[in-house]
Amino acid sequence: MQTFGLIGKKLTHSFSKRYFTEKFKKENIQNAIYELFELPTIADLPALIKNQPHLKGLNVTIPYKLEVLPFLDNIDVAAQKIGAVNVIKINDNRTLTGYNSDYYGFKESLLTFLHHSNRLPISSMSEKMKSLKALILGTGGASKAVRVALEDLEIPYLSVSRTITKETANANNHILTYEQLDENILKSHQLVINTTPLGMYPQIEACPEIPYQFLTSEHYLYDLVYNPESTLFMQNGAGKGAKVINGLQMLYLQAEKSWEIWNQ
Numbered sequence: 001m002q003t004f005g006l007i008g009k010k011l012t013h014s015f016s017k018r019y020f021t022e023k024f025k026k027e028n029i030q031n032a033i034y035e036l037f038e039l040p041t042i043a044d045l046p047a048l049i050k051n052q053p054h055l056k057g058l059n060v061t062i063p064y065k066l067e068v069l070p071f072l073d074n075i076d077v078a079a080q081k082i083g084a085v086n087v088i089k090i091n092d093n094r095t096l097t098g099y100n101s102d103y104y105g106f107k108e109s110l111l112t113f114l115h116h117s118n119r120l121p122i123s124s125m126s127e128k129m130k131s132l133k134a135l136i137l138g139t140g141g142a143s144k145a146v147r148v149a150l151e152d153l154e155i156p157y158l159s160v161s162r163t164i165t166k167e168t169a170n171a172n173n174h175i176l177t178y179e180q181l182d183e184n185i186l187k188s189h190q191l192v193i194n195t196t197p198l199g200m201y202p203q204i205e206a207c208p209e210i211p212y213q214f215l216t217s218e219h220y221l222y223d224l225v226y227n228p229e230s231t232l233f234m235q236n237g238a239g240k241g242a243k244v245i246n247g248l249q250m251l252y253l254q255a256e257k258s259w260e261i262w263n264q
């Protein structure tokens with residue numbers, strides 16, 4: 001039997017457990033189980049690895065995505081750049097390698113979104129991407145994976161935050177407040193990515209405060225929020241003719257990436 005699981009402090013409802021339990025059933029993977037491991041502190045991780053000899057892989061959730069770093073033997077390049085790990089592979093010699101699957105989920109889903117929106121072959125995508133600039137709304141955990149993915153895709157971006165502190169200014173080369181967003185910025189930044197939790201169920205009447213009146217059919221709105229399927233941010237964009245996508249595909253892709261990492 002191979003064990004996979006999720007570590008976090010309080011694990012009430014878990015997308016990952018549901019996803020992998022259904023996957024194992026659907027794909028007739030009989031020798032695998034996915035369990036929840038609540039750790040009061042991340043210092044309990046080495047004991048978990050020792051006591052669970054069949055453990056092959058872990059997902060990591062709040063509040064341990066950063067705290068877990070010192071407990072790992074190796075960290076994948078993208079995860080290092082992001083500074084956060086949400087997947088751990090337990091190698092045959094019981095060493096631990098950390099990855100960030102949000103990075104892969106976002107990057108792959110963005111490419112598919114642009115590909116489908118433009119009806120362009122993948123081979124012409126780099127040309128299209130060269131013409132794109134992005135706005136990243138929010139400067140939290142998920143925004144870091146988005147930033148590194150955009151850097152790797154060579155899409156220039158500006159971050160947008162409610163407040164600019166010394167810390168966020170240092171971490172984000174180019175940062176604006178929502179009040180600074182005007183017609184020129186919206187015109188020159190056609191990819192707008194919501195990494196804030198605004199609009200997520202049950203607060204479905206909320207959306208980031210950007211000047212939606214300047215959006216056009218040339219814009220692409222990517223919402224990391226996946227519940228509801230159509231957020232107010234997406235509806236506002238679609239109303240102006242923009243192409244829109246929610247965070248569901250990213251969510252599934254990041255889960256599948258975990259599986260690929262654990263089995264590679």
Ligand code: NAP
Pocket residue numbers: 102105137138139140141142143160161162163195196197198200224225226247248250251252254
């Ligand atoms: P987080 O660390 O709490 O960061 C969210 C950021 O949003 C904050 O740092 C803040 O940035 C901004 N923000 C928070 N509350 C706000 C408000 N009331 N008004 C305006 N801005 C606000 O959260 P996260 O872990 O990055 O997750 C963000 C969202 O992405 C969540 O909804 C999460 O479910 C979703 N997500 C989806 C996927 C997926 O696979 N689809 C993966 C990861 C996360 P400023 O202080 O700079 O304004």
